[in-house]
Amino acid sequence: MLRYGSIIFLILMSGFVHGQSAKPSIGQLPPFTKWYQNPLGVSPISLHTGNGLWIPAIAAAAILLFTHQDSTQRARFAYFNESGISRGYYANKTSVFQNNTGVLFFARRWMALGGEVSAYHVRDNVNDTWGFGLRPFVRFYLVHQEKWRLYFESGAGLIVFLDEFPQPSGFFGDERMGTHFNGSPKYGVGAEITLERSLALIVGVRHVHVSNGDHPSDDRNPGHDSNGFSIGFLYTPKR
Secondary structure, eight states: OHHHHHHHHHHHHHHHHHHOOOOTTTTOTTTOOOTTTSTTTTTOTTTTHHHHHHHHHHHHHHHHHOOOOEEEEEEEOEEEEEEEEESSSTTTTEEEEEEEEEEEEEEEEEEEEEEEEEEEESSSOEEEEEEEEEEEEEEEEEEEOOOOEEEEEEOEEEEEEEEEEEEOOGGOOOOOOEEEEEOOOEEEEEEEEEEEEEEEEEEEEEEOOOOOOOOEEEGOOOEEEHHHEEEEEEOOOOO
């Protein structure tokens, strides 16, 4: 029952944060974006949109349905806290300070379903506000060693800013005003390095996107994109 509930939760959440209604042609990146700024933003992958939850959710559902749990798997839950910073690469070049606190459920030894509570502080020459949100995500462990693991993660959630974000930037004549209520997709890679039996250091790099998905309209959706890093700790209770 838990595995089917997790799948349904991931898929339903993604409907709220599905990306912009105007889609670029297959193989194209968003306007003014270089491939290294948003390497998985090329359509139709577009992990900086709601696809950042749809695609991992579908992959996770297939894994849960068609693979078996590893009998050697011990820990099922882990808890983490991480902080980081990312820097916008167009418009106001906004700095985003983040803190994420959450839980991982290891549905498989090499895949975890996660959820986190996020706090954002965004700042530049015209923006200076806080945002608070919730985000489900999926973490896939690409390399799984005894003392360290490498992972790829992707997810998308909802975030509410105290002030409307982003404020008009004037970038290429863009004077649109953002909104209080936005989607917050992210994707990235990272490593978990074991410090002791129950504690690991986590470090990662990620792409962060903020957008309201053209709700109420594209006239209120200037959006934000940035890249950055994070560092934190993962606690796995002993069994």
